[in-house]
Amino acid sequence: MSSTTKPGRRMEGREGTAVESSPSDARGYSLYRIAAQLGKDSWGYRFSRAHPGVRIELLDRLEVGTDLILVEVRMMGPGAFDWARESQKEPGVVRVESHVEDSRTVLYRVTFRAPAIHIVTREHKILIHYPIIIQSGVSQFETFGTGPQMRSYLDDLTRRVGPSHVTAVRRASVPSASLGLTQVQDTIFRDAVALGYFRSPRAISVTGLAERLGRSKSTVSAALVKIQRRLAESALQIDLSTFKTSS
Secondary structure, X not given: OOOOOOOOOOOXXXXXXXXXXXXXXXXXXXXXXXXXXXXXXXXXXXXXXXXOOOEEEEEEEXXXXXOEEEEEEEEEOOOHHHHHHHXXXXXXXXXXXXEEOOOXXXXXXXXXXXXXXXXXXXXXXXXXXEXXXXXXXXXXXXXXXXXXXXXXHHHHHHHHOOOEEEEEEEEOOHHHHHHOOOHHHHHHXXXXXXXXXXXXXXXXXXXXXXXXXXXXXXXXXHHHHHHHHHHHHHHHHHHHHOOOOOO
């Protein structure tokens, strides 16, 4: 969905497809996966474009002033360690702290002036699900909203920041809530099923699944462990509910 979206079309799609809305989505909430170009004057855009092999994960965010944001950022891949040096040339960056996790991954705490995409998101009162993935100048994230909310938000992002569109959308599901899965876990679970992770033999590895989902291997691996535990616990609860002791 983008600024050219026409009403009256059904909302359905997978990553990389255009997604439009139907009248029935006007009041109902759905989970949207968004791809939005960052502002070309932002450090995230410049650094990720200069280092296309780097994967940037924004793990959390805190507003620490009128126009300042503190974020925890994990960077991995060739060039990840260059940010500590290159950040010194960025006028919008106030402070950078770093912690090396392994030979390819480093965790940063970055305080910087709020970029345009954050300002638009705040104005529209859109809640972003973390992690936010940044690669080659494009931010990818998930959020809940209605069709009209998303149209207004994406139109504004496209006009004020850069091209933005929906890559996938799915309805909120009662089963995922009953299983005790978070929305991120539910997303990974559904995609893992669709891509054949639970088949025997498996049609895709954890590494391949992480690449397809645009998430780190550690995030997907940890989520799969929790998902399988919850599935097992749910199955056990169902079994125990039918078990009766003799009097």
